[in-house]
Amino acid sequence: MTDLSDLPAVLDPVVVTGVGTVLPGTRSVSEFWQHISRGRSQIGPLTRFDGPAETLPVHAAAEIHGFDHTAHLPDLDPSHARKYSREILVAMSALAQARADAGLGAGDIEPRRLSVVFSSSRGPLAWWQPVIRGEDPAAFDDKGAMFRGLPGSPASLSAIHTGAQGLVTTVSNACVGGHQAIGLALRELASGSSDAVLVGGHEFPILPEVAHCYRALGRGVLSAESADPTRAVRPYSADREGFALGEGSVVLCLERESTARARNARVYARILSHASLNEAGHPTTMDLTGKITAGLVVEALEAAGRAPEDVGYFCGHGTATRYNDLAESRALRALYPDRGPAGLPPISSNKPIYGHTFGLAGIINAAATALMLHHQRLAPTINLTTPDPECDHDHVAEGARDTSFDLAVSLSFAFGSQTSVLAMATARS
Structure with missing residues (x-):
């Protein structure tokens, strides 16, 4: 980290x-x-x-x-x-x-x-x-x-x-x-x-x-x-x-x-902190309980002096593959065990816009998150009409959403059981 x-x-x-x-x-x-x-x-x-x-x-x-x-x-x-x-x-x-x-x-x-x-x-x-x-x-x-x-x-x-x-x-x-x-x-x-x-x-x-x-x-x-x-x-x-x-x-x-x-x-x-973890697990899948990713998010937020309750948005890796989608949704539920689906922070993916760009994907996410914080507007997950029942929470699927938020988290996953988290915040004068 x-x-x-x-x-x-x-x-x-x-x-x-x-x-x-x-x-x-x-x-x-x-x-x-x-x-x-x-x-x-x-x-x-x-x-x-x-x-x-x-x-x-x-x-x-x-x-x-x-x-x-x-x-x-x-x-x-x-x-x-x-x-x-x-x-x-x-x-x-x-x-x-x-x-x-x-x-x-x-x-x-x-x-x-x-x-x-x-x-x-x-x-x-x-x-x-x-x-x-x-x-x-x-x-x-x-x-x-x-x-x-x-x-x-x-x-x-x-x-x-x-x-x-x-x-x-x-x-x-x-x-x-x-x-x-x-x-x-x-x-x-x-x-x-x-x-x-x-x-x-x-x-x-x-x-x-x-x-x-x-x-x-x-x-x-x-x-x-x-x-x-x-x-x-x-x-x-x-x-x-x-x-x-x-x-x-x-x-x-x-x-x-x-x-x-x-x-x-x-x-x-502002970029507050970065945390990276190798699960040392399966080479092509990530932890599907969501607990490891949730723990890494907590580590990154603690390094920045923040807490999960402060997060107003998650920029998902969002590959449209079953394991990735489930891992992200379960991580949110593990982070907020006392909240129902409607109470989870919004999450969205930009991969329906630019596809999967692998080594570039985390930079695109960081750029997108920085601009969302700057404009105080969340970008949507497009093409989502019927959520997977296990991913039935807030994906900003209705379109861009004007909002007020101070803290965002970008998620990234990779082959080799790699997980990465970036915490970002508004930069007010």
Whole structure:
């Protein structure tokens, strides 16, 4: 757990000052907020690959179309850009956006105290696939092959482009990696080692090999919905059938609040604490009693000096798989044993909007939660018409909800029996 109670900077909270997004149908923080708050799904027909329906009945994905990095990286030398993969350019663009959204100018942070921490589950698999198949004979025609083939290149090249000389690294730990990248950033800032951290994720898993991996786990993991791709992902619903693959990059700018306020930066939210746990249990499922996750939430809240009774919203992992849905609902019931379903705090999932993005998912959740705290509006779980009887509680299914809340918790789960929790709060002047 990222318990900051023993670190000298704990009295100076960490805040989110910038958000950068390059996602399907989304090239700015305002578009991101409009899509998640209004429930506008960016999942559409799968076009990236074809496969026999009997062996790979996957028809929906959240794909990026028409991306042009020059809109975000106008000063990137074209000769350099030609050596970079699409994944690298998308991640660099999201980082440039986050820094600009934070109003973080070239002289605002000493380069040695500016860090970059990224997360990616599979790294440059989309580049390696045609190379390994022998379908890209020009793959090694220039020195850029070294950049394109390394999982850490998006972080390293983003750091070079933005002039960050602090900690630069990439976490790879399936779907909890995004949260854990934020945890590393919190420790950097709380210890005083960095004054700002650009923390993000990038994932490009829309490949037949990845689809086959999840189909091999059985029905109900990867959605085969074809009639309406925007309804392919239905978390907590009785008719759920799994998730759709999604791609892109999101980057947050994190700073200590004193640094942000000193330069009159706009603050979206505070990040209070992070807790991560390996159950050391089953490699592909999580504890289904809900008690382990509930205990981890309590740990994270106690580290922040808060309690479950203070939580006004949970941003769910929400994969639309049976085990994940049950684990989250049972965790809420374990946290609030004296409350009935109607008394549980609201929970919602953004995966019906952007699909499952694995190593990026925790960053998307943190960005969404920060904006909900900032706007005091809860984003809905769309596509939910008939809740699973075990998930029959408040999913904000009616649409965006204006409210007043101070504390939110983001949940993340991953293969390897990994669970992660992020506690976030409003940042009032």
